[in-house]
Amino acid sequence: MSNFEPNAVIRGFQLTVVGTLRALKNPRLFKHDHFRQAALAISIGVVIQLIIQIPIIAVRIFIWFSSWIVNLEDATWDDSLLNGLDFLNKSVLQIPFLLMTLLRYITPALDDIFMEALNWVDTTYVRKHKAEEPRTLRAMYYPNLVQYSTKGDKNESKPIHQAVISFLRRYGGKVGMLLGIYLASLVPIVGRFVMPAASFYTFRRAVGTTPAAVIFGLGLVLPKRFLVTFLHSYFASRSLMRELLEPYFSRIRFSSEQKRRWFLDREGVLFGFAFAFTFVLKIPVIGVLMYGVAEASTAYLITKITDPPPRPTQSEGFAETQVTWKNKHDFLRLSLDNLDKINLAAHEEEPPKPDIPRRQFI
Template sequence: MSADGRPHLDKAKLKKQFDISHFDLNAIIRGIQLTLVGAQRALQNPEIFTSQHYKQAAIAVAAGIVIRMLIAFPIIGIKVLLWFLSFFLSLDRVTWDDKLVNGLTFIEEHVLQAPLFFMSLMRYVTPTLDDLFMSSLRWVDQTYVQKHKNDADPSRLRAMYYPQLQLYRATDGRTHSSSTAESVTLFLYRFARKGALSLAVFALSYVPYVGRLVLPAASFWTFNRAVGLGPASVIFGTGVLLPRRYLVIFLQSYFASRSLMRELLEPYFARIKFTAEEKRKWFRSREGLLFGFGIGFYVLLRVPLLGVLIYGIAEASTAYLITKVSDPPPPPSESQGFAASQTEWRNKQKFLSLSLGNLDALHDKPPPYSELDPHPAAAQQ
């Protein structure tokens, strides 16, 4: 309150609410570009074409077929039931049966995100994805050295990522536990909770009178936390006018791309130990770029049958991404304070200003960090 008793407008707080610097359009576009550049770099890695990876690719395609069958099984069951009922009911004169099948397909594909669930579950069944990430990280280092071998001042080149990161013991990136059972349990719990929430919101959108506002309100709440009050208000206003189907696809695509990025980055966070708050800040400072990268691969993952294979390419591409949004890790014995120093994206503006054909031009050495100064990167900005 001001001295005369009137409400005081906190301009700094209001400015913060409308700040979208962490989710600006330039960062999103650069993230989409990295989808293509990262995939191209990953496919240049000769280790991907070894007999072992051919076998894994064949398994991935087979898994894609199985996943599609698992997703389609309930729909097939409903169709068989409707076919059986057609002997007793005249279904050719009604449309509710077609609406039921189409509705169930929509819920599985877009509301529950079943394809993404099955593909993400593979991480806990086989170490293939972790191996792809580390193999690709080694290839990114080798490519970097090759491209800069003729630099006049080699001392300016960055340190390598793979030699240090492979020294860290891999655990669950969320609990830092090495228990596979615990990791799978938490993974199933997270997806079950998200699925239940998505179904609840989708069901409430059919409530008479107020249902029309449920999805726009959910969109506002979600994007207000991510991009601020201003953009969230625009999304709310647009959502009121959009048909329910397109609003669900838009909202769930955003959620799915976030979930996808967290799964793709798991090999990194499984080794570098971040606290929950440090990880939240890490994601927020890079949110626009990660959204662009995630939504790019999310679209590609929806290619029938080849989705699991593309998921592997996405994991390999994430190795290239991590070299653009984080500093090379130190040896494990010197890692105290490193995670805290990474919460701010130190070279964000420099990286976003590079041309698409010159993304490897930025190779500044990171400033020193210490336990007494846990956020030296922020001080450099």
């Protein structure tokens, strides 16, 4: 459990709270463009929710007509069916996550929010430590990272439609797996073992055999709804965290193997950070707005789990140096009010003043 230890998960949740509070203090976070795009997202979300409700409404109408022919007062299958459809809608399909992720491919607002928040984090850090010796402060993140292209070294990127199709393919695979597990759990006799077995298989690599076996045992006695929610939260947290980190990985290029090791070494903290947001995003209207706050909070997270990036001309080999989180154990032992104590990279020159050049929202 070295990467998924409880202390790491708790620290990730603490970073969620601190990062959110700091992001909300940024006066430039809620610009007019951001609210306009959020309003568009809310409108789209309402339409999608109405479309999703069509089959549920159709089933309700069918049951209503059936009640004229068959006495349903003592029956329970109708309530179970409606509750199951509603549960699949909220806990399996993950519509809010799908909606906000698709917006990333349509508008650069989320990328801009991340960079603006990173600029704010640097500015706040300098202001907070202005009485200290400049050479003892960490290097800045924003001035160098903003110089990186988001299209790679060859200034090339996938067309929007290809990127959307690629995402929908990954999303469909995960939803299909969750839906398949859920339907398999409805099979008589063997169905009660499906969810616990899926939980054991999923968590054995992340937390170890013994904790996964405990989860398997609990799955045999807990209601199936709790286990489905548990699995959904785990997979949704991982997917959400990868999407929130996209502005960083679109600039700092990692190979697939390097990225896999990068996530594995920080798995506990990343899960704790994204876990709360997976529930907030389910809230109608508020969830769409909070996605932008989650992106801004991720900028604060980056400054705690990575080194400040060098200039693009000096970036060769930098990704490999970031695969291992160097100060992980020291950082996890810090008190909550002392998170800035460990400097990942000492600054050799006087750090920029708070008026760091800003990249404007589009």
